[in-house]
Structure formats: structure tokens, C-alpha cells
Amino acid sequence: MTILAARRQNTVIGDTIARVLSRVNAITQGGPGHTRPSYSDEESAAHAVVEDEARALGLEVRRDPAGNLFARLRGGDPVAVPLYVGSHLDTVSQGGAYDGQAGVAGGLALIAALRAHGATPAMDIVLTVTRAEESVWFPVSYIGSRAALARLSPEDLQARRVDTGRSLADHMRDQGFDADAVLAHEPPAPARFLEFHIEQGPVLDAAAEPYGIVTAIRGGLRYRAARVHGAWAHSGGAPRHGRADAVAAFAELVVAMQRVWDELLAQGRDLTVTFGRVDAATPAHAMAKVAGELEFCLDMRSEDVAALDLADRLLRAEIARIEAAQPGIRFELGRQSRSQPAALSQAMADLVARGAERLGDRPRRMLSGGGHDAAAFAAAGWDSVMVFIRNWNGSHCPEEAMDEADLARAVEAVFLALAEDRT
Amino acid sequence: MTILAARRQNTVIGDTIARVLSRVNAITQGGPGHTRPSYSDEESAAHAVVEDEARALGLEVRRDPAGNLFARLRGGDPVAVPLYVGSHLDTVSQGGAYDGQAGVAGGLALIAALRAHGATPAMDIVLTVTRAEESVWFPVSYIGSRAALARLSPEDLQARRVDTGRSLADHMRDQGFDADAVLAHEPPAPARFLEFHIEQGPVLDAAAEPYGIVTAIRGGLRYRAARVHGAWAHSGGAPRHGRADAVAAFAELVVAMQRVWDELLAQGRDLTVTFGRVDAATPAHAMAKVAGELEFCLDMRSEDVAALDLADRLLRAEIARIEAAQPGIRFELGRQSRSQPAALSQAMADLVARGAERLGDRPRRMLSGGGHDAAAFAAAGWDSVMVFIRNWNGSHCPEEAMDEADLARAVEAVFLALAEDRT
Structure with missing residues (x-):
């Protein structure tokens, strides 16, 4: 040329x-x-x-x-x-x-x-x-x-x-x-x-x-409409123990999944973990109320289906641990969608x-x-x-x-x- | 009678x-x-x-x-x-x-x-x-x-x-x-x-x-319109390190403040800590995006002004720690209001x-x-x-x-x- x-x-x-x-x-x-x-x-x-x-x-x-x-x-x-x-x-x-x-x-x-x-x-x-x-x-x-x-x-x-x-x-x-x-x-x-x-x-x-x-x-493994169910309570009236605070339970899950992510990366697995959308801002939510509900999205991706399956199992284990530690808290992941x-x-x-x-x-x-x-x-x-x-x-x-x-x-x-x- | x-x-x-x-x-x-x-x-x-x-x-x-x-x-x-x-x-x-x-x-x-x-x-x-x-x-x-x-x-x-x-x-x-x-x-x-x-x-x-x-x-110490500023990114494209994920940083703060709350209770101090409203669900937020922004409320209450002041100092210390560990993350607490x-x-x-x-x-x-x-x-x-x-x-x-x-x-x-x- x-x-x-x-x-x-x-x-x-x-x-x-x-x-x-x-x-x-x-x-x-x-x-x-x-x-x-x-x-x-x-x-x-x-x-x-x-x-x-x-x-x-x-x-x-x-x-x-x-x-x-x-x-x-x-x-x-x-x-x-x-x-x-x-x-x-x-x-x-x-x-x-x-x-x-x-x-x-x-x-x-x-x-x-x-x-x-x-x-x-x-x-x-x-x-x-x-x-x-x-x-x-x-x-x-x-x-x-x-x-x-x-x-x-x-x-x-x-x-x-x-x-x-x-x-x-x-x-x-x-x-x-x-x-x-x-x-x-x-x-x-x-x-x-x-x-x-x-x-x-x-x-x-x-x-x-x-x-x-x-x-x-x-590929991706997604929960587009996951929820945390807790119990609404008065922010000043509800003591530390006995609360079922949907925001606190969600935060624990996010921190736990960052740790899971680090562990899988350390094993040489390919993975990303993203909680991209979090909604505890409905008309029912207020500064002076312990949140009884929270909705979130979770998006995990990997080139390796086995890594996604493992991350999903660890997600469920972390949820079980949080639910056991915080009576009244219940996670509902909703429908899972995948891309290969x-x-x-x-x-x-x-x-x-x-x-x-x-x-x-x-x-x-x-x-x-x-x-x-x-x-x-x-x-x-x-x-x-x-x-x-x-x-x-x-x-x-x-x-x-x-x-x-x-x-x-x-x-x-x-x-x-x-x-x-x-x- | x-x-x-x-x-x-x-x-x-x-x-x-x-x-x-x-x-x-x-x-x-x-x-x-x-x-x-x-x-x-x-x-x-x-x-x-x-x-x-x-x-x-x-x-x-x-x-x-x-x-x-x-x-x-x-x-x-x-x-x-x-x-x-x-x-x-x-x-x-x-x-x-x-x-x-x-x-x-x-x-x-x-x-x-x-x-x-x-x-x-x-x-x-x-x-x-x-x-x-x-x-x-x-x-x-x-x-x-x-x-x-x-x-x-x-x-x-x-x-x-x-x-x-x-x-x-x-x-x-x-x-x-x-x-x-x-x-x-x-x-x-x-x-x-x-x-x-x-x-x-x-x-x-x-x-x-x-x-x-x-x-x-x-009494209460409140931040009615606090924010986390991070960096928007693609959920699958942004690696673990280098992310400035507003949701992950917020979750770390919530978990840290639950720990602070436990510590103050263990010292015999009166305190409640509530993150009652969390908004990472604007039109800019999506399942497939690392969140670049998040808005939240924090409400802390105590019968003791000194406990509120201490909790506020510990809050700021936790924020400084998270900001140092996660470059690109910046918390903005906004206006504080109090009731005695x-x-x-x-x-x-x-x-x-x-x-x-x-x-x-x-x-x-x-x-x-x-x-x-x-x-x-x-x-x-x-x-x-x-x-x-x-x-x-x-x-x-x-x-x-x-x-x-x-x-x-x-x-x-x-x-x-x-x-x-x-x-």
C-alpha cells in the first residue's frame, strides 16, 4: 500500500x-x-x-x-x-x-x-x-x-x-x-x-x-431483585440486641462477599462481585426508623462457571450465617439469571x-x-x-x-x- | 377508697x-x-x-x-x-x-x-x-x-x-x-x-x-443527608483493586459502626446507632454498574452527650480509615443536627x-x-x-x-x- x-x-x-x-x-x-x-x-x-x-x-x-x-x-x-x-x-x-x-x-x-x-x-x-x-x-x-x-x-x-x-x-x-x-x-x-x-x-x-x-x-450470575426482610422499629427505642435491621444485615453481607471475592482471587480464580443498586429509600424509610426492608442487586462475573457456582454457594453460606446471628432477618434472593x-x-x-x-x-x-x-x-x-x-x-x-x-x-x-x- | x-x-x-x-x-x-x-x-x-x-x-x-x-x-x-x-x-x-x-x-x-x-x-x-x-x-x-x-x-x-x-x-x-x-x-x-x-x-x-x-x-446526633462519593465503573470490567465502590465503602462503615456501638455498650455507655435510609437506587444506579454515589442518613442517640461526641469522633476515625484503604472514596457527612x-x-x-x-x-x-x-x-x-x-x-x-x-x-x-x- x-x-x-x-x-x-x-x-x-x-x-x-x-x-x-x-x-x-x-x-x-x-x-x-x-x-x-x-x-x-x-x-x-x-x-x-x-x-x-x-x-x-x-x-x-x-x-x-x-x-x-x-x-x-x-x-x-x-x-x-x-x-x-x-x-x-x-x-x-x-x-x-x-x-x-x-x-x-x-x-x-x-x-x-x-x-x-x-x-x-x-x-x-x-x-x-x-x-x-x-x-x-x-x-x-x-x-x-x-x-x-x-x-x-x-x-x-x-x-x-x-x-x-x-x-x-x-x-x-x-x-x-x-x-x-x-x-x-x-x-x-x-x-x-x-x-x-x-x-x-x-x-x-x-x-x-x-x-x-x-x-x-x-459469564454472569445475577440476582436482580433480592431483598432483606427485617423488622421496622424506632431508631431511639429499639436496643442493639433484638433489632432486625435490614441495612445492618445487608452491610454485613456486602463486607462478607468482599472477603469471599478476595479469597477466590487468592486461589487464582477469576471473579467480580458488585452490589450496584441498593434501595432503602422508599416512603416507608426514614432517618428515625430502623429499616424493616431493603432491596438490592447482586452481579457476579467470571470466565469460569465453576467460580460462579462456588461464589454462589459461599453467598448462601454467608446469608445463613447472618440470618442465624440476627433473628428476624431473612434474605430473599429472588430469581437468579445467568449468562454463560x-x-x-x-x-x-x-x-x-x-x-x-x-x-x-x-x-x-x-x-x-x-x-x-x-x-x-x-x-x-x-x-x-x-x-x-x-x-x-x-x-x-x-x-x-x-x-x-x-x-x-x-x-x-x-x-x-x-x-x-x-x- | x-x-x-x-x-x-x-x-x-x-x-x-x-x-x-x-x-x-x-x-x-x-x-x-x-x-x-x-x-x-x-x-x-x-x-x-x-x-x-x-x-x-x-x-x-x-x-x-x-x-x-x-x-x-x-x-x-x-x-x-x-x-x-x-x-x-x-x-x-x-x-x-x-x-x-x-x-x-x-x-x-x-x-x-x-x-x-x-x-x-x-x-x-x-x-x-x-x-x-x-x-x-x-x-x-x-x-x-x-x-x-x-x-x-x-x-x-x-x-x-x-x-x-x-x-x-x-x-x-x-x-x-x-x-x-x-x-x-x-x-x-x-x-x-x-x-x-x-x-x-x-x-x-x-x-x-x-x-x-x-x-x-x-438526645440525638444526626446526619440527615450524608453521601459517599466513589467512581462509577462497569461491574464486569473493573477489577477488585482500583474500584471506588460507594456501596462497598458504605457497608464497611455500617459494620464498623455496629462494632463501635458494641464497644461503647461494653463500656456501660448509652447509645443507639441507626442507618435508617440508604439510597443507591437513583436512575444512575444499575445492576451492572459499580456505584459511584450513595446517600444515607445516620441517627445516633444517647442520654449522655459525651457518648454522642465519642461516637461521632469514632465515626470520623472509621471514615478516615476507609478512605485511606479505598482510594477514590470520599465521605461527605453534610450538616449535623442535634437534640439535647x-x-x-x-x-x-x-x-x-x-x-x-x-x-x-x-x-x-x-x-x-x-x-x-x-x-x-x-x-x-x-x-x-x-x-x-x-x-x-x-x-x-x-x-x-x-x-x-x-x-x-x-x-x-x-x-x-x-x-x-x-x-
């Missing part, structure tokens, strides 16, 4: 990323952060922007019954296994400017660069924009990608969105899609899937590395690494703590890989930050891998 | 208690529980019921500028120090059938029995029905009794009711009272004050004792005990954990005492329970003390 060609491709990648991020984020610019719920008007508006971009590139656009967008650049060899590249456009409540949309922008930039450079690869490249990846809205993982892969169940379609209380099927219909057809449709033949995504953790930023290659995605850990493709990781090498980069191989659509594709037997982009200021928050140049460099690495791979 | 006389007095006490409680609670019978906000139409309607009862007994009725009701039974000796007996009629939101109104019913029953028995004591007996005792409505303690005692400030009168956002002065005017006159009026000369009230704690019920004599009212402990009158306690002895009772001497109008009278130099009635099912809640016979027995003890004391 000439220096001039490299510059042009670089400009196309950078411009596409900047334009797509800017257009998508403009939809929800009121702030704080960006809020595009799963199967909301805001998510549909973001999809329309990307569809418009894909049509402008001359791609073959289609949607499946769940509203996932596929925009195809035909390759040189019709029997080569296609490469699907993309991510999602929904966000958590008050999310950031990169989680999801950076991967969509990166996928489109990759195809734009291949187009601009005339570097048609052997296989079809299919920009893949899923729906409803963020599981904060419905208690179901990877809704869009699993719908695409014909892996949603009728029960999943009846799950209620936490803010509206209405079903997934209803919200799909609201956005013009067909919940019944989702269950019936024929999924694409297993192929290859690549997802650019911000890391959502501090590893790359701390190491001053612009991007990394993900080899596995942690996913091993990604060694061959796909090597492909990305070859492109990176041509840029002089040696991206690290790393774990993903967050769940991603790539996990759903991997679970369905696709050769999948993710490329993580360093980010900072946290994630799932308005402050979420990323340097577009880091994403452009990662896209360029994949471009070079595919350009080398072309017919 | 003959057996017949004792039976008659008993019947009068029991009937009066039953009738007053029934009439007052009928005003707010829609449920759940009883809600008579401070300076509301409901509180005024309850006052009207009691005024009607007092007039039926032929008492001399007057109201002060704040709407407190005084209904006087003339004693035998015009220079004897009067005994004021009563409580309040407002409730918390969704409160119970006894907190406040039981003490008003008890006071009226005492006077009715003295009347019925012709047992005129030396001193005047003044049924005292205060306004606005429950500090959940306005952030001011003992509004009615402090108004009666000319201890409210102009700033207090500008405090806003939490539900309406309107000032105390405005709410007084709505109910026909005069906020300006409250600041100017001449309080009654310091005298004696007796308040019947449910215990709002488990001590008497656990000991199977119908009533007890309160020797002191705990009140020592009640030994002589008044002995008076009640003498009456009890005539019934064959030996009521325990105990602390009050909750604040009460008696604390305001004690702070103004009145010889004050409280008689606690056992209760169960908690307090400040619809389930609040009490046996009217227990209250009747306590009233009878005071009746006998006064009958003995008469001229």
Missing part, C-alpha cells in the same frame, strides 16, 4: 467514526449522558442514522424480524465464510457516548475504508447492528443478537421492561417489528463475528495501550494480530468483564472475536471517554488484516 | 380512653394507618374532638397562639404548682393508632376520674394537647410545646413542611393561629408536666410489664411510683429512645416525667399496637398518687 493510499484510508476511517458517533449521539444530546433504552424510539432513531450511512455506502441493507440491521458489502468469493462486524446502539440509563455506538462506527468505518480503497476482501463483510444489548432494561441477555440467532424463547419475549412494565414483545411491536416472526425465523448460517468495543475497565488505559484482543467473555462465559476464536484473534503487526502494534490478549453480543455469536458456534479500545472515566456513565484515534487504529489493524486476506 | 369507688374510677378511666381513641382515630380511618400531619385539617379535627371532651367535663379551655390546647381542672390550692398532663395528636405519615393520642386520652381519663371521684387534688390539673410534635413534617423539634414555652425562633417559623413546601407560619395561619403572636406570647410559669406515651420499643413488652417510668430522654438529652424529674418519678405501689406495681425506671414533648418541658426547667405504656408491632406504622387496659392501669397509678397528694 502506498503512503498516499494509507493516508486516504486513514482519513476515511477517522471521518466515518467521527461522523457516526456525532450523528448517533446527537439524538440524545439533552443529557445527562445518553439514554437510548432497548426498543425505544431513541434506539430506532440511532438505527435509522446507521441505515442511512450504510445505504450511502451502497451496501445491501436488510432487517430481521427483531429489527437487527445487516448491511452487506459483497466479497470477491461468494462461498467464503462472511465476516459480520458490528455492535449495538441501545445504552443504559444515563450511559456514555461510546458503549455500543463506537463498535457500530468502527464497523462502518472498516467497510468504508475497504470501499474507498477498492480492497474487496474474499468474504462478504456484513455490518451488524443489533437491538437491545443492554440487559438493564429487560432481564434477558443479548436480546437482539440472540433473536438474530433464533435463540430467544417465548418466555424471553414476555419479559417486562423495568421502566414501563410492558413486555419485550410489545416493545418490539411498538418499534415496528414482529415478535411472533422472531421465534419462527431462520438464522444466518454460522459465520464469523468481530466486535469493536470500549474496554469498560482500566487495563488498557493503565498500560497505555490503545487496543487489545479479547479471548474470552466473562464465552471462549472466543483463536483464529480470529490471530487474524487481528496479523493486521496489528503491520502497524507495529502487539495488542495484548485479554478478558472481557462485560457481556457483549460477541458472546451470543460465540455461543451459537460462530468464530467470534472482540477488539477492545482503551477508555477512561468509567463506563455506563455520562463521563465515559475514548480517543477516536485509538478506535481508528484498531479499525486500521483489521483493515490491513482483511486487505492482506483478500482475493 | 372503697372497692365500689375504685371500680367506678376504673370504669371512667377505661371508658374515657376507649372513647377518645375511637373518636380521634375515626377522623383518619381510611388507612393505611393514621395520617394527621402537623398543622393539618386532620390534626385540627382531632383537637376539636378533645376540646369537645374537655368542655363536656366542665374544664376551663384555652388555646395559645400556636393552637396548643389547655383544659384546666381547678385544684384545691391556688398557689400549688400546677400539673400539666398530655401529649400530641399529629402523626407521622401512615402512623399508628396510639403514638400521641394515647397520651391525650390518658390525660383526659385522669381528669375524668378525679372529677368522677370528687378527688380534687391540691394543684390545678391542666390537660395539655400540643400541636406538631412529629418532626417528620417540619425539620424542627417539638414545635407545639416549644411554641407554648416561647422557645421557637423566627427561623423555625420559616421551616418548610416536607410535603407542601410551605412554611410553618403559613400552615399555622391556615389552621387559624397566629405565627407572629407565637414569638411574642408569654409562656406559662414553669410547672410540672406528665406525659403518657407508648414505649415505641420492645423493653416493656419483652418483660411483660404494662408500664414504666421514664427518667431521661435520649433531657433528664426528667426524680420527684415526679417517685410520685408516679407511689401511686403504682398502691396498685401493687413496681414499674421499672427506663430511658426514652424517642424524643417527646416532655423533653421540651424539661429543657424549659419544668419538673417533667413520662409514663411509658408497653406496645408491640413497632411504632410509627399502621401495625402499632397497645392494650388499652395497660394505659388505664398507668392512669390509675397516677390517679392514686394524686388522690393521695390532695389537700
